[in-house]
Amino acid sequence: MPLHRLYVPPNLYTPEEKSAIAKAITGVYSGLPTFYVVVVFVDVPKQNYFVGGEQTDRFLRIVVHHVARQFASDERKRNFMDRYEAALEPWTKRKGIDWEIQVAALDHVSWNENGIRPPLGDTEAEKLWKELNRPVPYEPEKGGFKTKL
Incomplete structure (x- = not known):
């Protein structure tokens, strides 16, 4: 289960853009059941969003937790990051905002879906x-x- 939390200023993306972003992120995981991919947008008002000590409304912070799969090498990690960045480019680079992505690998053993240990x-x-x-x-x-x- 990859969980994607996108910390965004409230008006950075329209509902349609959020839907498109969620679909683009899901598309990065062609080998997984699609229901594994969870995308959550967390609105952070400008008065609560600081980068470098300054308030911002043009910054996207993405935190990804990978549980279903782990990357076997640094090369595979970088390959994933490249594919992820490419999938998000219309809503990051082309939108002219600043962004940061962090991916953490979590333990598969401590994960269940509907009370069932995933295969x-x-x-x-x-x-x-x-x-x-x-x-x-x-x-x-x-x-x-x-x-x-």
Whole structure:
């Protein structure tokens, strides 16, 4: 589950732009079930938004938590960052604002969906979750866990 929190000034994006941004972010994760991708816009009024000690209404801060997958190398991390930046370019660089993106990798073991431990990546159970676009109960031993849990 990648969780994307976008800290934005209240009028930086229209509702239509927010929807387009959420779709663009979801598109970066072609290998995951789409319901894993959560995008939350957090409005931060100018009087509460400071960068370098100065109030701003032209700054976007994005914090991403990755749980479903971890990157095997720094090269793969940078590749993801490049794809992410490209997906957001219409609402960052082309909009003429300043922005910052931070991605944190979290522990897969401490994550559940609807009370169900998600299957490991590229397993039959995960393929079913992707096909149905929702979590469904499965037997871990038959769903692709590589070790007993």
